[in-house]
Amino acid sequence: MDYKKAGVDIEAGYRSVELIKESVKKTIRPEVLGGIGGFAGAFDLSGIKKMEDPVLLSGTDGCGTKVKLAFLMDKHDTIGIDCVAMCVNDIACSGGEPLFFLDYIACGKNEPEKIAAIVSGVAEGCLQSGAALVGGETAEHPGLMPEDEYDLAGFAVGVVDKKEMITGASIAPGDVLIGLPSSGVHSNGFSLVRKVFEMTKENLETVYDELGDTLGNVLLAPTKIYVKALRSIKEAGITLKGCSHITGGGFYENIPRMLPDGVKAVVKKDSYPVPPIFPLMAAKGNIEEQMMYNTFNMGLGMVLCVDAADADKTLAALEQAGEKAYIVGSIESGEKCAQLV
Numbered sequence: 001m002d003y004k005k006a007g008v009d010i011e012a013g014y015r016s017v018e019l020i021k022e023s024v025k026k027t028i029r030p031e032v033l034g035g036i037g038g039f040a041g042a043f044d045l046s047g048i049k050k051m052e053d054p055v056l057l058s059g060t061d062g063c064g065t066k067v068k069l070a071f072l073m074d075k076h077d078t079i080g081i082d083c084v085a086m087c088v089n090d091i092a093c094s095g096g097e098p099l100f101f102l103d104y105i106a107c108g109k110n111e112p113e114k115i116a117a118i119v120s121g122v123a124e125g126c127l128q129s130g131a132a133l134v135g136g137e138t139a140e141h142p143g144l145m146p147e148d149e150y151d152l153a154g155f156a157v158g159v160v161d162k163k164e165m166i167t168g169a170s171i172a173p174g175d176v177l178i179g180l181p182s183s184g185v186h187s188n189g190f191s192l193v194r195k196v197f198e199m200t201k202e203n204l205e206t207v208y209d210e211l212g213d214t215l216g217n218v219l220l221a222p223t224k225i226y227v228k229a230l231r232s233i234k235e236a237g238i239t240l241k242g243c244s245h246i247t248g249g250g251f252y253e254n255i256p257r258m259l260p261d262g263v264k265a266v267v268k269k270d271s272y273p274v275p276p277i278f279p280l281m282a283a284k285g286n287i288e289e290q291m292m293y294n295t296f297n298m299g300l301g302m303v304l305c306v307d308a309a310d311a312d313k314t315l316a317a318l319e320q321a322g323e324k325a326y327i328v329g330s331i332e333s334g335e336k337c338a339q340l341v
Helices: 010-025 046-050 063-072 080-091 112-129 190-196 217-218 227-235 249-258 277-285 289-292 308-320
Strands: 054-062 097-107 132-140 151-163 176-180 242-245 265-268 300-306 326-333 338-340
Touching: 010 080, 010 112, 046 242, 054 080, 054 132, 063 080, 063 151, 063 217, 080 097, 080 112, 080 151, 080 227, 080 242, 080 300, 097 112, 097 227, 112 132, 112 151, 112 227, 176 265, 176 277, 176 308, 227 300, 242 249, 249 265, 249 289, 249 300, 249 338, 265 300, 277 289, 300 308, 300 326, 308 326
Parallel strands: 097 132, 265 338
Antiparallel strands: 054 151, 097 151, 176 300, 176 326, 242 300, 265 326
16 A cells, blocks of 8 residues: 555656646745745745835635536636635735735646646636745545545735724715726636536537636636736825725625615715626526615726725726726715616
């Protein structure tokens, strides 16, 4: 008896590491110390001494049951982007710059080419956000997970000068809400998605006229990363008063997280285009509108709050950065909540 006969292939692990090295190298920042394969990822923090009062920010998340679609479609090179996005977007919500990222892959069987595809997506997400991929773990779990399945999670660390943190404390009536479009369903609500649509390879490969693509391609579209878009606002000299990443819980749970007591966010549902995947799901699943807005991002991945005097300047800064944005509502006095009208 040996480890391989017990279900863990050490040689496959070595092969995986070799295959991911080039992807990881692309993400390296000057602050990264050492190479691939150390016991710990090392990151030089001397650069943050320029900040008056540096604050470390952290985030950890996974992709939920969206990975089921990757299994069915046998497409594994974008799910890593989702994993990075879910972590770095949360850091950006507080005004932070993501510094580095680590991933964790648990699998039933280590297939080196599949692992390499997953990590290539993680590396792409890191490139999009400017974070370095400084480490990770691939754990083979024979007997615990089916051989053809895996789960993916990640952890990110960022930094912000305390005076530049986005806390929502200054949000007041009259402020304007700006929405940044999502790339689709992102990485939340897939337990409901999988009840609405029959999860077969044939159905996922079906082209829906209203979608203009296959159902699988639309659903598997990776979560949008907003780090550079938010940075463009900061570089334009605009103060973001609040920022909400629209993830699990949709509008009703996430928007109030950026609000102080005594104000509510009033969002106009017709102020931006809702991607066709959402009305299609609502119709096929007979899902009530409130449940849709309480589960999915409905086409907005981020909702920002700025002073009314800065609204046009914010839109211009985002447009210059290649980001289409919409004025989607305003702040009013009232009990803290998100109100859709």
